[in-house]
Amino acid sequence: MVASRPNYRIPVIVGSLMGVLGGQDWAPDNLVGWLKDRDSDGWFETSFDIPAGSYEYKVALNESWDENYGAGGVPGGPNIGLVVPGAEGHAHGRHLWLKRHHAPDSGQHQQPAAPQVGDDNIWWDGLGHDSRSGLSATPLKAVTKNSNVTLRFRTYANDVQRVKARVWDSAQQGQTVYNMTKVATDPDANLFGYEYWETTLNVGANLSILYYRFIIEDGTAVVYYEDDAARDGGWGQPYNSSPDVSWNIYVYEPGFDTPAWARNAIIYQVFPDRFRNGDASNDPTAVDWFYPQERGHRFPITPWNTIVPDPEPNDPTANPDWYGTYSSTSYGGDLQGLISKLGYLQNLGVTTVYLNPIFDSPSNHKYDGRSYLRIDPTMGVLGDDTATLALFEQLTTQAHNRDMYIVLDGVPNHVSSDSPFFDRFGRHPEVGACEDLNSPIAPGSSSSPPTRLAAAFARVTPTHRLVWRADPAADQHRTPRCVELLVWPQRRRHLLAGRRGRLAH
Numbered sequence: 001m002v003a004s005r006p007n008y009r010i011p012v013i014v015g016s017l018m019g020v021l022g023g024q025d026w027a028p029d030n031l032v033g034w035l036k037d038r039d040s041d042g043w044f045e046t047s048f049d050i051p052a053g054s055y056e057y058k059v060a061l062n063e064s065w066d067e068n069y070g071a072g073g074v075p076g077g078p079n080i081g082l083v084v085p086g087a088e089g090h091a092h093g094r095h096l097w098l099k100r101h102h103a104p105d106s107g108q109h110q111q112p113a114a115p116q117v118g119d120d121n122i123w124w125d126g127l128g129h130d131s132r133s134g135l136s137a138t139p140l141k142a143v144t145k146n147s148n149v150t151l152r153f154r155t156y157a158n159d160v161q162r163v164k165a166r167v168w169d170s171a172q173q174g175q176t177v178y179n180m181t182k183v184a185t186d187p188d189a190n191l192f193g194y195e196y197w198e199t200t201l202n203v204g205a206n207l208s209i210l211y212y213r214f215i216i217e218d219g220t221a222v223v224y225y226e227d228d229a230a231r232d233g234g235w236g237q238p239y240n241s242s243p244d245v246s247w248n249i250y251v252y253e254p255g256f257d258t259p260a261w262a263r264n265a266i267i268y269q270v271f272p273d274r275f276r277n278g279d280a281s282n283d284p285t286a287v288d289w290f291y292p293q294e295r296g297h298r299f300p301i302t303p304w305n306t307i308v309p310d311p312e313p314n315d316p317t318a319n320p321d322w323y324g325t326y327s328s329t330s331y332g333g334d335l336q337g338l339i340s341k342l343g344y345l346q347n348l349g350v351t352t353v354y355l356n357p358i359f360d361s362p363s364n365h366k367y368d369g370r371s372y373l374r375i376d377p378t379m380g381v382l383g384d385d386t387a388t389l390a391l392f393e394q395l396t397t398q399a400h401n402r403d404m405y406i407v408l409d410g411v412p413n414h415v416s417s418d419s420p421f422f423d424r425f426g427r428h429p430e431v432g433a434c435e436d437l438n439s440p441i442a443p444g445s446s447s448s449p450p451t452r453l454a455a456a457f458a459r460v461t462p463t464h465r466l467v468w469r470a471d472p473a474a475d476q477h478r479t480p481r482c483v484e485l486l487v488w489p490q491r492r493r494h495l496l497a498g499r500r501g502r503l504a505h
Contacts, residue, residue: 010125011035011044014068015057017082021048022229028060028068032229034237035059036125049230055082114192115159120219124238126156126194127225129214131233131247135196142250143203149249150200151178153214153225157185157193164215165199168246171208176201177215203251211246261405265352268345270338272356272379273364277304278336282382290328290362291418292425298362299329327363334379335391342398352405358392361416368416 013033016025023030035044056079060068070077115123129152130136138150153163163180180197187193203210214225216238224242227233231245277283288298299322301309309322309329316323335358345353357366360376380388399406417424423432431439 010062011059012061012063013046013057014060015055015079015082017048017050017055017057020051028065029063031063036235036237050084052084055084056080057082115156117158117161118219120221121159122216122218122221122223122238123156123159123192124223126154126159126190126192127216127223127238128154128235129225129247130235131227137247142252144254145203145205145207145251147203147251148200149203149210150198151180151212152183153180153197153216155195155197155216156190157187157195159192159195160216160218162215162217163197164217165201166213166215167201168211169204169206169208170211171206171251172204203249206251207253208251210249210251212249213242213244213246215242262352265405266349267352267354267407268348268350269354270356271333271365272335272338272358273331273333275333276337276341277332277334278338278340279334280332282334282378282380283332284330284378288362289418289427294324294326294328297328299325301329301331304331327365327368330364330378332378335375335388335395336380339391339395339398342395342402342404346402346404350404352407353399354407355409357409357411359410362418367411368418369411370416370419372410372412 010031011034012028012031013035014026014028014030015033018027018030018033019025022032033046035046058068058070058077058079067075069075071080115121115126128136132140134140136152136154143149151165153165155163163182165178165180166175167178168175178199178201180199182195183198184196185193186196213227213236216223216225224239226236226239226243226245227247228235228237228245233247236245236247284298284300286297286300290297299309309325310319311322311325313319314324322329338353338355342353357369358375358379359366359369360371360374361367361369366376374385375388375392377383377385377388380391396406415421417434418427419432420428420430421432422434423430424434426435433439
């Protein structure tokens, strides 16, 4: 219990809105609603993204109803009403600030005792790191290889024995824990003053993403400080156990130069199945195959403006129509629909269209590609890959004529378990890795591999992880096509990003 220490005061929003944010409604120990005094001015605040609706709330102190405040700041007063408007009766996200709820001194509390190093207590209110502040991190940007980055962390003065920065290197697939050094004290800040801890690390020689978070220790007490539930950077929050919600440091090639067309691009992201249905003849049907563990077939949705069905609860008794349909619902959006609306997008000021994957795939999102050498026929012309490619070229040509760019979301570092490379369900003439670990086709990856699938994936090395094993003797007719996949955007430059071919992911 965070508020178990004497004289410690934690104001928490409680009310009918907390269930939609996480946790239980009207529960004073639901710390999702914890109000923080981040700038030490005696005022506590928080912010939420909350659906449209009518709500009520109060402020409770110290994870208990013993002391609470309602409308007008009255102790034990009536609930405070909150109405978040929507449109046409549908719930839309609103950014709500609940602020300037002062935690008054009712006279029942003495001045709290100052923190003490080695007392097995860590004052959560004093902890802080803001990834958007130059005081907390330097430099505040992506860095080139072999650069130094300085991280800083704040605690109450004389409160903790150690602060550590835990850094995970995605390129090296390993962690380093850095002991931070106390470098400054601000004795006049807040009630007890602040101490600042610092470490400087070298990001290394690899293109990578570094993920960092903090570990704070005092005696037997350990607290983890990481990004908050919004995962949007900035201030974080303390945790009793680590949820592994880290901040990022991006490491890039020193000579990389962002293309001129991308520097000020206005990008519109398109999820093709949900954008516009321009050709009903290619729509997915209820007899189209889907993963057996997810009900085995596609679920077409009509009419077009039907709200997306909820796959949860994933229970056939409680949700008989739509349980488990996480990726199998289809609205029928396609390339023709996008072509028909290029003028509309241009009138909005859009200069670049970012397309979610359009390659052959059983799902609606198509991140589980079966082949990156063909466009999914439900995006183009059923039964005619040549006509489908021609339709795609029509899209890119029209975009080019409007001085717009098309960027493809390409994900060739993994494939579907239904691809020929795995053939988990035995649907392809090729012998995949799920059928024979000695298959000449090297595997990609799967989100939930069985033992055989995992063993197959373990054989993949970074040198041939892309799609096929680069072994001409084992598979001569496929290796050149793998090369074709790599050079295809360069050979057909107008297909990707208009004039310059680029795969984005």
